[in-house]
Amino acid sequence: xASSISSSEEIVRDTRQALPSGxxxxxxxxxxxxxxxxxxxxxxxxxxxxxxxxxxxxxxxxSLWEWKxxxxxxxxxxLGESYDRWAELRRQVDKRNVPVVIIGDSRILFDSxxxxxxxLIGVRPLQLAIAGGSGLPILEDIANDPHFKGLAIVGMAxxxxxxxxxxxxxxxxxxxxxxxxxxxxxxxxxxxxVLSHGLAMLDDDYQLSTLVFxxxxxxxxxxIDRRLAIWKAQExxxxxxxxxxxxxxxxxxxxxxxxxxWLKFFPSQPLDEQTxxxxxxxxxxxxxxxxxxxxxxxxxxxxxxPDLRTIEDxxxxxxxxxxxxxxxxxxxxxxxxxxxxxxxxTLPEGSHLSRAxxxxxxxxxLRDLAGKxxxxxxxxxxxxxxxxxxxxxxxxxxxx
Amino acid sequence: MIFNSLIFVVFFAMVLFLHAMPFPWRxxxxxxxxxxxxxxxxxxxxxxxxxxxxxxVDWFAARGLGQAEEPWKRRGWMLLSVVASLxxxxxxxxxxxxVENFAHLASLAGFRxxxxxxxxxxxxxxxxxxxxxxSYTLDIYLRRATPARSFLDYALFVTFFxxxxxxxxxxxxxxxxxxxxxxxxxxxxxxxxxxxMTLGLFEKAVLADGFLGPVxxxxxxxxxxxxxxxxxxxxxxxxxxxxxxxxxYSIAAIGAAxxxxxxxxxxxxxxxxxxxxxxxxxxxxxxxxxxxRDYVYIPLGGNRHGNVRTYFSxxxxxxxxxxxxxxxxxxxxxxxxxxxxLAIERMLRKQFSGYRPGRAAAAALGxxxxxxxxxxxxxxxxxxxxxxxxxLGGMFGRNTHAQPVLAGVYLLTTxxxxxxxxxxxxxxxxxxxxxxxxxxxPAALTALWTMMAFAxxxxxxxxxxxxxxxx
Numbered sequence: 001x002a003s004s005i006s007s008s009e010e011i012v013r014d015t016r017q018a019l020p021s022g023x024x025x026x027x028x029x030x031x032x033x034x035x036x037x038x039x040x041x042x043x044x045x046x047x048x049x050x051x052x053x054x055x056x057x058x059x060x061x062x063s064l065w066e067w068k069x070x071x072x073x074x075x076x077x078x079l080g081e082s083y084d085r086w087a088e089l090r091r092q093v094d095k096r097n098v099p100v101v102i103i104g105d106s107r108i109l110f111d112s113x114x115x116x117x118x119x120l121i122g123v124r125p126l127q128l129a130i131a132g133g134s135g136l137p138i139l140e141d142i143a144n145d146p147h148f149k150g151l152a153i154v155g156m157a158x159x160x161x162x163x164x165x166x167x168x169x170x171x172x173x174x175x176x177x178x179x180x181x182x183x184x185x186x187x188x189x190x191x192x193x194v195l196s197h198g199l200a201m202l203d204d205d206y207q208l209s210t211l212v213f214x215x216x217x218x219x220x221x222x223x224i225d226r227r228l229a230i231w232k233a234q235e236x237x238x239x240x241x242x243x244x245x246x247x248x249x250x251x252x253x254x255x256x257x258x259x260x261x262w263l264k265f266f267p268s269q270p271l272d273e274q275t276x277x278x279x280x281x282x283x284x285x286x287x288x289x290x291x292x293x294x295x296x297x298x299x300x301x302x303x304x305x306p307d308l309r310t311i312e313d314x315x316x317x318x319x320x321x322x323x324x325x326x327x328x329x330x331x332x333x334x335x336x337x338x339x340x341x342x343x344x345x346t347l348p349e350g351s352h353l354s355r356a357x358x359x360x361x362x363x364x365x366l367r368d369l370a371g372k373x374x375x376x377x378x379x380x381x382x383x384x385x386x387x388x389x390x391x392x393x394x395x396x397x398x399x400x
Numbered sequence: 401m402i403f404n405s406l407i408f409v410v411f412f413a414m415v416l417f418l419h420a421m422p423f424p425w426r427x428x429x430x431x432x433x434x435x436x437x438x439x440x441x442x443x444x445x446x447x448x449x450x451x452x453x454x455x456x457v458d459w460f461a462a463r464g465l466g467q468a469e470e471p472w473k474r475r476g477w478m479l480l481s482v483v484a485s486l487x488x489x490x491x492x493x494x495x496x497x498x499v500e501n502f503a504h505l506a507s508l509a510g511f512r513x514x515x516x517x518x519x520x521x522x523x524x525x526x527x528x529x530x531x532x533x534x535s536y537t538l539d540i541y542l543r544r545a546t547p548a549r550s551f552l553d554y555a556l557f558v559t560f561f562x563x564x565x566x567x568x569x570x571x572x573x574x575x576x577x578x579x580x581x582x583x584x585x586x587x588x589x590x591x592x593x594x595x596x597m598t599l600g601l602f603e604k605a606v607l608a609d610g611f612l613g614p615v616x617x618x619x620x621x622x623x624x625x626x627x628x629x630x631x632x633x634x635x636x637x638x639x640x641x642x643x644x645x646x647x648x649y650s651i652a653a654i655g656a657a658x659x660x661x662x663x664x665x666x667x668x669x670x671x672x673x674x675x676x677x678x679x680x681x682x683x684x685x686x687x688x689x690x691x692x693r694d695y696v697y698i699p700l701g702g703n704r705h706g707n708v709r710t711y712f713s714x715x716x717x718x719x720x721x722x723x724x725x726x727x728x729x730x731x732x733x734x735x736x737x738x739x740x741x742l743a744i745e746r747m748l749r750k751q752f753s754g755y756r757p758g759r760a761a762a763a764a765l766g767x768x769x770x771x772x773x774x775x776x777x778x779x780x781x782x783x784x785x786x787x788x789x790x791x792l793g794g795m796f797g798r799n800t801h802a803q804p805v806l807a808g809v810y811l812l813t814t815x816x817x818x819x820x821x822x823x824x825x826x827x828x829x830x831x832x833x834x835x836x837x838x839x840x841x842p843a844a845l846t847a848l849w850t851m852m853a854f855a856x857x858x859x860x861x862x863x864x865x866x867x868x869x870x871x
Contacts, residue, residue, distance in 0.1 A: 027690030028682035034544040043838035184442035187407035209610030219808025
C-alpha cells in the first residue's frame with residue numbers, strides 16, 4: 001500500500017486471521033482506526049460463458065416480449081403520458097411565437113387532430129392538454145408568461161376543470177418539470193425517445209409490476225378492484241398528437257371496462273358554489289391577463305356518452321358552470337350540444353372520441369371558433385367541412 | 401444522474417471505454433474526475449461548486465493539520481474543517497428546519513415570528529460527501545493517517561462517481577491508495593461487476609420501485625385509516641423497499657467501481673437476519689454506523705467512562721444518526737428508538753452475560769429484532785407524527801373500524817418478496833455474497849442473472865430517485 005494515509009494495515013491483518021471462512025471484515029469490525037483498502041474477491045465461476053449465455057437469452061426474451069407487446073397493439077413511438085415530453089412542448093412557448101395552444105384535460109387532448117387543425121387554420125396548435133389534469137393551472141401559467149400572446153383553446157370537461165383536488169396535481173407536476181428539468185432527466189428522455197421509435201414495449205402501462213398487479217381479480221373483498229384503475233388510454237407522438245389508444249376502438253372488453261371506470265370515477269353530487277366561484281375568478285384573472293397582451297381565450301366542451309353525461313350534468317350542470325363561466329369571463333366557446341353537424345360521434349369508451357371522429361370534431365369546433373375570435377382564421381384553401389358520417393365505419397353508416 | 405436511468409447507461413459505457421484506453425494513469429484519473437463532476441452536475445450543475453468548496457477546504461485544512469505541531473493549531477485546523485463541512489450541511493439541510501422550530505418556540509413564548517419562505521434546494525448527496533471529506537481531516541487530526549500526497553487523488557476520492565451521492569461512505573485510507581497505482585478491471589472483475597450492477601438495479605427498479613413502493617404509498621401517503629393487515633403489510637413493504645433501494649444502490653455502486661477495477665467497502669451484510677440491535681447496526685448501512693461510531697460515539701466517551709456516559713454517548717449518537725437522515729423530528733424519533741433498543745439490549749446483555757441462545761431462541765430473538773426494526777421504520781417513513789401514530793394504531797389492532805385498503809395482489813406480492821428477502825438474509829447471514837455465489841451451480845446462477853436482467857428490462861419506466869439521495 002503506497003499511501004501514507006493507510007496506517008492501520010498491520011492491525012487489520014491480525015484481526016482478520018480469526019475470521020471464519022466465507023466472511024470478511026467490514027468497517028463495523030474495525031472501531032477507532034483508519035480503514036484499510038477494501039478487498040473484493042471474485043467468486044470462481046465460468047463468468048465468460050455465463051455472460052455470453054445471459055446476453056443471448058436476455059436478447060431473445062426481450063425480442064419475444066417486444067413481439068408480444070406488438071400483438072397487444074402497443075406501437076413504437078408512443079411516448080405515453082410523459083411529463084418530459086409535455087415540459088419540452090411547454091418550453092416552446094418561451095422560445096418562439098406560439099399562435100395557438102390547446103390546454104385542458106384528456107378529452108381535448110385525445111379529441112383534437114393537429115394535422116386537421118393545421119390544414120384548417122394554417123398553424124399547428126401546440127398541444128398542452130394533460131390527461132387527468134385540469135386546464136386551469138396551465139391557463140394560469142401561460143397567462144403569467146409574457147411570451148405568450150396567442151390564442152388559448154381551453155378544453156373543458158367541467159369535472160376535470162373544476163375539481164382541482166382531483167385534477168390539479170398532474171399539471172403542477174408537469175409545470176414544475178417545465179420550469180426546471182435536470183440535464184440528466186432531459187438526456188434520459190432523449191434516449192427514451194430514440195429507443196421508443198424502435199420499441200413498443202417501453203410503455204409505462206405495460207411494466208412488469210403493473211401487469212402483475214392487474215392479475216388481481218377482486219381477490220380481497222371490500223377493496224377497489226385493481227382492474228378498475230385508469231389504465232392505458234392514450235397513444236402519444238413526440239409532437240404532442242395524442243389519440244385514444246387504437247385497441248380501445250375495437251376491443252369491447254377493454255373499452256367496456258374503461259367505460260365502467262369513467263362511470264365510477266366521475267362524482268355525481270352537485271359541485272359546491274364556492275368551488276365554482278373560486279375557479280371562475282381564477283379563470284377570469286388568467287383570461288384578462290392574456291387579453292391584456294393581445295391574446296385571447298376560447299373554451300371547447302367535447303362530447304361524452306349519454307350515461308356519463310347524465311352524471312356530469314348532475315355534478316356540474318351546463319347552466320351553472322359552462323354558461324356561467326363563459327358569461328363571467330366574457331369568453332366565447334363551443335359546446336358539443338351546439339354543434340348540430342356532428343351529433344352521435346363515436347365514443348368507444350364513453351369519454352373520448354375514436355381517431356376518425358376526433359378529426360371530424362376538430363374540424364367542427366375550429367370552424368365554429370373561427371367566427372368567434374379574431375385570432376383564428378380559416379385558410380382560403382381549407383378542406384371542406386366534415387360531418388358525423390365521415391367518421392362512422394361503413395357498415396354502421398350503411399345501417400343508418 | 402442515477403444508476404437506474406438511461407443516461408447513466410450511456411455515461412457508464414463511455415467511462416468504461418475511456419478507462420480501457422491506453423492512456424497514462426494520470427490521464428485516466430483526470431478522465432474519472434471529470435466524469436464524476438459530469439455525473440454530479442447532471443443533476444444540478446451549479447451545485448458542483450459546493451463539491452469543489454468542500455474538497456478544497458478540507459484539502460487545505462488537512463495540509464495545515466499535517467504541518468502544525470502545536471495542539472491549538474491542530475485543533476484550529478480541525479475546527480475549520482468541521483465548521484465548514486457542518487456549516488454547509490446545516491445551511492442546506494437543516495436551515496429551514498431550524499428556522500421553523502425557532503418560530504414554533506417563539507410562538508410558545510408568546511412572540512409571533514413568521515419565517516421567510518425558504519427556497520433552499522437540498523444538494524443531492526451532500527450528507528455523504530460531507531461525511532467523506534470530514535473523515536479525511538478527522539483521521540489526520542486523530543493521527544490515524546497523514547495527508548494525501550496528490551490533490552488529484554484526494555479530489556477523486558471525494559468525487560469518485562460510484563460512491564459520490566449515496567455512499568458507501570468511503571474513508572480516504574480506503575480509496576486514495578487505490579488511485580495511487582494503476583487500476584484496470586480484469587475481464588472477470590468486469591463481468592462480476594456487471595452481475596452486481598444487475599442485482600442492484602433489480603433490487604431498486606423491480607422490487608423497491610415496481611412492487612413495494614406502490615404498496616407503501618397507498619397506506620403512508622393515503623388518507624384512509626389502515627387496519628391491522630394493511631398497516632403491517634405496508635410497513636413490511638417499506639422495510640423491503642428501503643433495503644432494496646439503498647442496498648441496491650450500494651451493490652450497484654460496488655459493481656460500477658469493480659468494473660473500473662476499484663474496490664468499495666461493504667455497506668450491508670444481510671441486516672434482516674440480525675439477532676439484536678448491535679448486530680443489526682453492524683449489518684445495516686455499515687459505513688455510516690462505523691463513521692458515527694468512530695467520529696461521534698468514541699469521541700463522546702464511548703464505553704470507557706462508566707454506564708451513564710456510555711448510555712448518553714449511545715443515545716446521542718443514534719439521535720444524530722436519525723437527524724442525519726432528514727431534517728424532521730420523525731427521523732429523530734427513529735434514531736431515538738434505535739438508541740433505546742441498543743441501550744436496553746446493552747442492559748440485558750450485562751444482566752444475562754453468561755446466556756448463549758440456542759437455535760430456537762436465536763430465531764425468536766431475530767424475529768423480535770425484525771419486528772422492532774419495523775416499528776421504528778414507521779417513524780422513518782411517516783411524514784408526520786399523526787400519520788405514524790395512525791399506522792402504529794393499525795399495527796397494534798386499535799383501528800377497529802378500518803376498512804381494507806390494499807388489494808389482494810399487494811398482500812401477496814409483498815408477502816412473497818419480504819419472506820424471500822428475510823429467508824435469503826437468514827441463509828447468508830454468516831457468509832458474504834461472493835462466498836454464496838462461489839458455491840452456486842453456474843446454471844442456476846446464469847438463470848438467476850438472466851431473470852434479474854430481463855425483469856429490469858421489462859420493468860423499465862420512470863427512473864425514480866433513490867430514497868437515500870434526499871439524505
